[in-house]
Amino acid sequence: xxxxxxxxxxxxxxxxxxxxxxxxxxxxxxxxxxxxxxxxxxxxxxxxxxxxxxxxxxxxxxxxxxxxxxxxxxxxxxxxxxxxxxxxxxxxxxxxxxxxxxxxxxxxxxxxxxxxxxxxxxxxxxxxxxxxxxxxxxxxxxxxxxxxxxxxxxxxxxxxxxxxxxxxxxxxxxxxxxxxxxxxxxxxxxxxxxxxxxxxxxxxxxxxxxxxxxxxxxxxxxxxxxxxxxxxxxxxxxxxxxxxxxxxxxxxxxxxxxxxxxxxxxxxxxxxxxxxxxxxxxxxxxxxxxxxxxxxx
Numbered sequence: 001x002x003x004x005x006x007x008x009x010x011x012x013x014x015x016x017x018x019x020x021x022x023x024x025x026x027x028x029x030x031x032x033x034x035x036x037x038x039x040x041x042x043x044x045x046x047x048x049x050x051x052x053x054x055x056x057x058x059x060x061x062x063x064x065x066x067x068x069x070x071x072x073x074x075x076x077x078x079x080x081x082x083x084x085x086x087x088x089x090x091x092x093x094x095x096x097x098x099x100x101x102x103x104x105x106x107x108x109x110x111x112x113x114x115x116x117x118x119x120x121x122x123x124x125x126x127x128x129x130x131x132x133x134x135x136x137x138x139x140x141x142x143x144x145x146x147x148x149x150x151x152x153x154x155x156x157x158x159x160x161x162x163x164x165x166x167x168x169x170x171x172x173x174x175x176x177x178x179x180x181x182x183x184x185x186x187x188x189x190x191x192x193x194x195x196x197x198x199x200x201x202x203x204x205x206x207x208x209x210x211x212x213x214x215x216x217x218x219x220x221x222x223x224x225x226x227x228x229x230x231x232x233x234x235x236x237x238x239x240x241x242x243x244x245x246x247x248x249x250x251x252x253x254x255x256x257x258x259x260x261x262x263x264x265x266x267x268x269x270x271x272x273x274x275x276x277x278x279x280x281x282x283x284x285x286x287x288x289x290x291x292x293x294x295x296x297x
Contacts, residue, residue, distance in 0.1 A: 124173035185232030
């Protein structure tokens with residue numbers, strides 16, 4: 001048995017997201033979502049068959065019921081599997097080198113996905129914390145959110161009643177930092193930060209959070225040091241925004257007398273010059289964060 005596979009290592013997704021293993025992390029998340037959704041579909045199909053059979057049996061005599069059970073002895077076993085969410089998902093991944101790893105029941109898919117997505121290290125960081133520390137591509141955050149959605153949608157007996165009842169985007173580490181705060185404070189892209197806000201709205205629209213206004217205030221929720229996501233974002237970007245505002249070029253690229261006839265953008269460091277072209281996008285993000293938390297004002 002290969003204990004190096006993700007099926008035997010709850011830290012697997014965490015290590016991928018903390019070491020820039022973006023493609024493998026996305027692939028693992030897609031596999032988890034695919035497994036959950038297909039297994040859930042099979043379970044629901046069995047439920048529908050059972051309900052149809054029960055309605056049909058109600059119109060038959062007791063003798064007919066006995067004949068039905070004798071003619072289809074496997075049906076009772078399938079019913080027991082269904083009642084215990086013990087239906088195996090093999091088909092879409094059959095033939096792979098690791099096929100034995102995918103012979104999982106619906107319950108096993110749920111538990112494994114939960115263990116991967118909500119694994120925490122000694123500081124309470126989860127895989128989405130780890131990814132948010134290292135300026136992740138938006139596709140990675142999207143993949144992690146899809147696993148969270150699949151768990152929330154399909155696994156209420158195992159997920160909502162488990163230790164981790166908060167959405168993945170709202171789960172803090174030991175110092176109180178949410179993944180969103182980490183992303184704001186470490187230079188994650190605007191696309192990633194917008195994706196976080198989109199996910200909060202997705203949960204609110206579907207009634208997946210108990211207190212929508214509290215969920216919206218995630219942009220103002222501080223850690224134990226009193227730093228909020230909005231503060232973290234401003235602290236990270238303050239210096240180059242300040243220089244950009246001070247060194248703004250005159251309209252039309254004309255020379256400015258205030259800097260001895262040189263174009264003012266020449267004093268901006270080369271790495272920040274490209275960023276300065278996206279200044280409106282940064283202000284739009286800040287405005288969205290403020291509006292996000294203060295909708296009733």
